[in-house]
Amino acid sequence: MTAPILSLKNVNKSFGPIDVLHDINLDLRAGEVLCLLGDNGAGKSTVIRLLSGVHKPTTGEILMDGKPVSFANPREASDHGIATVHQFGGTFPLMSIGRSFFVGLEPTKGWGPFKIYDRRRANEIAVKAVQSFGITRIDDGDRLVGGLSGGERQSLAIARAVHFGARVLILDEPTAALGVKQAAHVLRIVNEAKRRGLAVIFITHQVMHAMAVGDHFAVLIRGAIAADFHKGEKTREEITDLMAGGETMATLEAEIEGYMQAHDGHPPQVASPA
């Protein structure tokens, strides 16, 4: 097995008196999709914020290529090749595709104080980068980002990260707000990023989406890693149960089943006002 690009070693994070993460150990390898699963409040977002430079671990360390790293801000994390794409793509709805693709790194032409933004080149590169991820519907870099579908925006953001040399891609619930078709779109792009040798951290609620692309799964429960396993080691039901916090899903199902039998399939009676 190849050496991990990114590792968390015994990472703890607390905000004041509240401990959010306990002894997190995670390894991430190139060409691998790590699915980070867990219920709301389990600490998924905190893990992402540590990796993307928003917070620093209270104790423990983050290793990149075996060397300890510390990010003072998100900019430093992205300089190390860690790119985070948020739910809505983090792009600018009223900017053109070309302009938003190159925000902060605009290509220019000309010299001295007369350097001008090279719109034609920016559009060309942006469209080519997005199309190489299979989004052939985007063919005009002057279109506004806000006119794209949710899946296309995600794709644009991912293509942008890859173009600027990201090695680790963190996708924060990229499929949460999307329909079935759009989600499939994004999953294909995750696979494409993996094929290109990026390490992907994929955060999701949806076990189906995780199983479609994941190689490696980590389940967080109340700030600790409750399970860390590879593809094929657990069934979908087992993962769902883990995410819901142990056996609760089965218990809940049994409870509903029992209720339905006892009440002949009728919904609960609401006490009517006398």
Added chain:
Amino acid sequence: MTSNSSIGGLLRRPEAGAFLGLVAVLIFFAIFGGVTFLKPAGMSSWLNVAANLGVIAIPVGLLMIAGELDISVGAMVPLGAMTVAVVSGHFGLSIWLGVALTLSFGVIVGLINGYMVIRTAVPSLIVTLGSLFAVQGIVLGLTVLITKSTSVALATEGPAKAIFGDFVLGGQLQAMVIWWLIVTAFYIFFVHFSRFGNWIFAMGGDKVSARNAGIPTERLTITLFVLSSTSAAFVGMCQAILYNSAQVAGGQSFIFNAIISVVVGGVLLTGGFGSVVGIFFGTITFAIVNQGIYYTDFDRNWSSLIIGVLLLLAVLMNNTFRKMALSYSSKKKGAKT
């Protein structure tokens, strides 16, 4: 360049509404105001108004594109006028010293505004509302303390008079018109051709993403606040030099007039969308309505009604054009898979 050459492409640009509005008011006043309105004397009346307003409206509009607002310009105009009048008129010092001090006060207030906006989470409307009143207080208090009057005379001669506050080109256009055209050209380059313009739009679109993309959002915010307050001080200074006197009051009208020009010009109030050319057109439109009424048989009192209706129409029209821009996909739909 393909998408900008068609009529549809032109309509999707932020200044489309402003341009149509300008054409509409030009036709309206040409019909009801007669040809005098378009003769040099008539034109200079609204060009002078547009120039004084435009120099302030563009930086105010850029702040709005960046997601901020600066209403303290209303106090910076009398501050600029008073500074140069007190220094060079009351104390009789060199006009150039007055100019330098005026512009440095503009920079200082801009730095304070910008710094307070980035250091506190207070919206810039409130911050600059505070500095609007604070600066007004300082201007009134200090002027009365120093000169025992609320109006100070200023006599300027030589090159300073010609550069900042004289009539040019046949004696009806103010020097400010030249300044306005120069700074507009400068802003068009800065905003639409250099890469810094992209940063302003990104900042107004999504400040956190912009910062994560490596844009120095804080430095840019401060720079824009310095630009707007210095521009306002500059306009006040030029007016004092032109009219040979300065008053502590006045300047308040610039707040709303600048915002109207900017919004009519197609800038989105919440930031992220707009253009310098649009603000330029918006300013001219405002000035035409403001001055054109004198050339018609209508009662002067109706001009505010026209401006109000114009503002609402412009906003509605700009919303429509922005939706068109968003939904636009490609001209050659059939050819694509």
